[in-house]
Amino acid sequence: MLTGEGLREIETTRAQEDSSRHALLTALRVVQRERRKVGPEEIVYIAGLLGLSPAIVEGVARFYDQITDTPTGLHVVRVCRGITCYLRQSERIADDLKGFLGIKDGDTSPDGKFSVRLVECIGDCDHAPAGMVDDRFVGPLDEQALHTIREI
Amino acid sequence: MPDFLTRHIKDPGQRKLATAVQKGAYEGLRRALTMSRQEVVAEIDASGLRGRGGAGFPTGRKWSFIHAREGQSVYLLCNADESEPGTFKDHYLMAFDPHLVLEGVAIGAYAIGAHQAYIYLRGEYASVAATLGEALSEATDAGILGPNCLGSDFDLRIALQLGAGAYICGEETGLIQSLEGKRAYPRVRPPFPAVHGFLREPTVVNNVETLASAARIMAEGAEAYTKLGTKQSAGTKLISVSGAVERPGIYEVEMGYPLMEFLAHEAGGIPLGRRLKGIIPGGTSVPILTADEAAPLTIDYESMQSAGTMLGSGGMIVFDEDTRMPHALLRIAEFYAHESCGECTPCREGTGWMAWVLRRLLAGEGRPGDLELLLRVGDNIEGRTICGLGDASVQPVRSFIQKFRPEFEALEPAGMDWPAWQIHGHGPRTGRFGPPVEEAARSQPVEGSPDYVL
Numbered sequence: 324m325l326t327g328e329g330l331r332e333i334e335t336t337r338a339q340e341d342s343s344r345h346a347l348l349t350a351l352r353v354v355q356r357e358r359r360k361v362g363p364e365e366i367v368y369i370a371g372l373l374g375l376s377p378a379i380v381e382g383v384a385r386f387y388d389q390i391t392d393t394p395t396g397l398h399v400v401r402v403c404r405g406i407t408c409y410l411r412q413s414e415r416i417a418d419d420l421k422g423f424l425g426i427k428d429g430d431t432s433p434d435g436k437f438s439v440r441l442v443e444c445i446g447d448c449d450h451a452p453a454g455m456v457d458d459r460f461v462g463p464l465d466e467q468a469l470h471t472i473r474e475i
Numbered sequence: 476m477p478d479f480l481t482r483h484i485k486d487p488g489q490r491k492l493a494t495a496v497q498k499g500a501y502e503g504l505r506r507a508l509t510m511s512r513q514e515v516v517a518e519i520d521a522s523g524l525r526g527r528g529g530a531g532f533p534t535g536r537k538w539s540f541i542h543a544r545e546g547q548s549v550y551l552l553c554n555a556d557e558s559e560p561g562t563f564k565d566h567y568l569m570a571f572d573p574h575l576v577l578e579g580v581a582i583g584a585y586a587i588g589a590h591q592a593y594i595y596l597r598g599e600y601a602s603v604a605a606t607l608g609e610a611l612s613e614a615t616d617a618g619i620l621g622p623n624c625l626g627s628d629f630d631l632r633i634a635l636q637l638g639a640g641a642y643i644c645g646e647e648t649g650l651i652q653s654l655e656g657k658r659a660y661p662r663v664r665p666p667f668p669a670v671h672g673f674l675r676e677p678t679v680v681n682n683v684e685t686l687a688s689a690a691r692i693m694a695e696g697a698e699a700y701t702k703l704g705t706k707q708s709a710g711t712k713l714i715s716v717s718g719a720v721e722r723p724g725i726y727e728v729e730m731g732y733p734l735m736e737f738l739a740h741e742a743g744g745i746p747l748g749r750r751l752k753g754i755i756p757g758g759t760s761v762p763i764l765t766a767d768e769a770a771p772l773t774i775d776y777e778s779m780q781s782a783g784t785m786l787g788s789g790g791m792i793v794f795d796e797d798t799r800m801p802h803a804l805l806r807i808a809e810f811y812a813h814e815s816c817g818e819c820t821p822c823r824e825g826t827g828w829m830a831w832v833l834r835r836l837l838a839g840e841g842r843p844g845d846l847e848l849l850l851r852v853g854d855n856i857e858g859r860t861i862c863g864l865g866d867a868s869v870q871p872v873r874s875f876i877q878k879f880r881p882e883f884e885a886l887e888p889a890g891m892d893w894p895a896w897q898i899h900g901h902g903p904r905t906g907r908f909g910p911p912v913e914e915a916a917r918s919q920p921v922e923g924s925p926d927y928v929l
Contacts, residue, residue, distance in 0.1 A: 339634060341674060347656035352598070352639055386658040386816075388640030389598045401599070405560040406759060407717040407792055409806045443642065443810055444560035445599045448717035448790075449724045458601040 324368050329353040333372065343373045347383055351390050360394040388442070396431045396438035398475055400424075402464065403453040405444030413452035416464050417441050423469055437472075476741070477703060479691055479711045480684070481727045484571045490606060492613040495574040501619050503693030507582045508627040515586040519689055522697035523709030528554055528645075528682030529758065529788045531776050534689065540669035541587040541677050550678045551584040551592040552654065553686055556638060556645035558597055559758035560810060562790030564713040565683035567725050569596075569603045572687070573610035579686030581620055581631055582693050587679050590630050594683075595650050598638045608635055642814035646862045647680040649816065660818040661862035684713055704730030708775035712789050716742045719749065719795035730775040737774060738793065749795040753878070757787020759807045760867030762874035763794075784874075800879040801886060804871060805833040811868035822865035825856040829872050836886040845887050846876055 325333075332353050337346040350369050354361050361369075361384045370377040384390045402408075402417040417439055421430070424437045431438045447453035450462030456475060461468050488494035495501075507515045520535025543549045553576070557565045569576050576594075584592045596604045611633055615621040622630045641659050643649040648662035651673045672678020681689075688710060692700045700710045708730035714737065717723040721743030728737060738744065738751070745751055751766040756774075762784040764772070772778045779786045794803065808830040815826045832849050835841055853869035860866065876883050 339632075342656075344656040345654070348636065348639060348653065352637060355639075383656065383658055386641060387598075387638070390639050404806070405810070406803060406806050407561060407723075410718065410794075410798065410803065442640075443813060444558065444562075446557050446563040446566050446597070448561055448563050448715065448792075451717060451723070455599065458599075460602070 324365070325353065325357055329357045337373070344375065344379075346373060347375065347380065348387075351380075351384055351387065355390050358394075359397070360392060361390045362392050362394075394431075394435075395440075397436050398438070398456055400437055400439045400472060401442045401445060401455040402439065403443075403445045403447065403451070403455075403462070404441045405448065405451075405453075407448040408444075408452040411452040411463075413454075413464070414441065416452050416454075420464070420469055420472070424473060477711050477727055477729045479695075479700070479703060479727065480568075480575075480688055480713065481572075481725075483575075484567070489572055490574075490610060492574065492610065492617060492619075495572075499694060500574040501578050501614075501625070503690045503695075504578050504581050504585075504619070505625055507585055507693045508625055508629060512586055512588055515582065515693070518697050519586065519692060522692045522700040523704075523707075524685065524688055524692060524700065525708070525776065526682055527684035527688065527712065527789070529559065529760070529785075531786065534681065534685055537669070537679060537681070538583070538586050540667070541679060543588060543677050548591065548674070548676045549587055549589040550673045550676055551580065551587060551589040552647075552650060552673060552678060552680045553580050553583075553592065553594040553683060554645060554647065554650055554680050555594050555596040555600065555603075555683045556650060557600075557683070557788075558642040558645045558814075559760060559788045559790050560807070561717055561755065561792040562715055562758050562788040563717075564715045564725050564789060566600060566603060567715075568683055568687055568713070569600070570606055573607045574614065575687045575690055576607065576683055577611060577614055577620065577633065579683075579688070579690035580633055581624060582689050583679065583681055583686050584631050584633075585624075585629055587677075589679075590632065592631060592633045593636055593654060593673075594633065595636045595638060595644070595654055597644070598640045601637055604635050604637055611635070641816070642810075643816040643862070643864060646864065649862065650680060651678065658816070660816055661864075663861055705773075705775050705777070707777045708786075712774065712786065714741075714774065714789045714791055716791040716793065718791075718793040719745050719751075719798070720793050721746055728774050730773075731778075732774045734769055734772045734774055742793070745793065745795050749797060751793070752796045752798055753794045753800070755790075755792040755794075755871075757785050758790035759792070759810065759871055760863075761785040761787040762870045763878060765878050768878075800875055800882050801833065801837055804875040805830065805837055807871045807875075808833050808868070811864065815864060815868070819860040819862075819865060821856045821859040822868065825852050825865070826868045828852050829868065833872075836883070839886075841887050843888060846880075846883055849876060 333350045336349040366380045370380045421439050426432045447460050452464045453462035454464045483489050483498045516538045524534045525531040580592050638644045644653045644659045649659035653659040668678040704710045714726050726741045753763045754769045755763045812826040812830040815822045817823045856865045857869045
């Protein structure tokens, strides 16, 4: 289910720590990155990998915002709706961006390339309206930034 | 401006070990390792350093609470979750001067006798974690960190952990839970983390800026720090200013610096010549100040306290005269409703209620007494939850309504004859984000019909 790199990352974390439970957060992150979701199948897989009950894995997985049960697009675009960015129209920008990337229903484009998500403060308030593409900060989300995102 | 903490933050190559060491990185650690643990704690205590994450608890005192019994492991956790809206100082500190942060972690660990430290970063800071990780392996390879730090007999392992998107992980016991691979439900205190923390062992949780400051204090001596700032607020503070200012960004200011001078000079004033309407001085969890209230204040713990607010994380959000305060408050209330972890009922339900009542007021569907209802919901959250998120969610609601009341009253319809119970009684019943159902429930008093909508 995972690439060798992903598995190694989980195993390294697990080997360093006193309990395999500790590696759960890392495992969830790795699986989300590689499978773009942590659905029922992934939950059972992680549970087997770490020797935990699937119920525990699911309970933790559903707590965290960046772990999703439905697949995200290849690239996740986060538009900040923290108070500073909100006052700079970030919700409207998210709508524009969705239209621009051809997203009609939900938040993922039909070709599966992009997901656009409005998220709480991402800690880049001096670039309001702030945004991220995957792990990269791309704010302020002006017209140029929107073009850059589309070309990714 | 002072540059006690940020002296080299803009230097090119500061992320590289060689450059950083040339500029004096790890000198504080070197000095600390020649002292006893107690001496390091005493020095930090003497510096007057207080926690920079928001609560402002004296750092030296926090470290002195650690008394490990035989066979116990001690842990230092560096809180780099930084999720308080308007706060982005730790982001820059870690991204541009990672060695300063690592040095602070090492000093903190030495002072409390920890051989294992974790830096817990919010999930969005993956790129920052990569920078920190590179710096960490460089410093470990050079023998500065790791086994026998700087040739001493002190062993330290530092590990990085990324979160996955939950504000509550910035709460110290929430962070501990998350690090243990659990839902980040905060723990009841006592027992405090100093006794019963990560893996039930004695644990200290410090903010990034606090530890970085400790590194500089160990390098320069406590006296250099107390020379800066005021009596109760020693040293400097990183202010991350955003919103209606010309130059949003990070600024290091000496404690006691006048707030208005900071806004006008460092932050460049308010664009388009607009007037100041309000300032949230330390992240959305602290009460807002009106322009009049803010005018005489200085940037330090006691001045902010005298005005009924807090310096908090130093995440300053500026509102100009064009800001519609009810809209701003709704957004803030929605944040807490979204981020409430759900462990305690008053917060889980109350934060959703506050957002929902505000939403209906703004949709023109407000009811007489809605403002009182909002305040009362707040009263029923405050002091009734395990962690501070509940209390924090009430501060903006109460202070916005109190200080900008006419704007909120304009949304409230007057003269409608609502039954008293609906205004002052237990109010409409609803699921967390659902519509009100009391009308439906009253018109169809069917036995056993559900009284909530999910």
